[in-house]
């Protein structure tokens with residue numbers, strides 16, 4: 678059903694508000710996100726210190742965003758898993774391990790990007 682134009686924009690604005698709320702919850706409450714957020718801040722400081730190129734900035738920002746996004750989705754999967762089945766179950770363990778595995782791929786790729794950028798600048 679067609680909605681009035683105004684409500685479309687208001688709804689999008691509300692959606693952005695909920696997303697920001699979720700991002701703040703992750704940063705305030707999730708230890709893994711807090712660690713990655715801190716590493717991201719250190720890398721941003723390192724980027725200014727070593728005066729990395731525009732391409733390196735793009736790769737670095739992409740890597741930080743990718744890791745934090747997938748870690749956030751991993752947290753959402755853990756929350757759903759605990760909500761639908763709070764007790765121990767091998768299937769819940771498998772679901773959580775797979776979600777954590779997705780973070781591993783992102784973190785491994787981001788680490789390689791970081792090493793490719795900074796190793797030549799440090800050594």
Ligand SMILES: Nc1ncnc2c1ncn2[C@@H]1O[C@H](COP(=O)(O)OP(=O)(O)OP(=O)(O)O)[C@@H](O)[C@H]1O
Pocket residue numbers: 707708709752755762763764765766767768769770771773774777
């Ligand atoms: N209900 C469960 N049933 C079976 N195995 C579970 C269950 N909950 C957790 N596990 C196992 O313990 C591991 C860690 O689960 P947990 O929910 O503590 O995530 P975590 O990795 O500690 O969370 P975070 O990423 O926030 O640090 C899972 O990957 C899974 O192997």
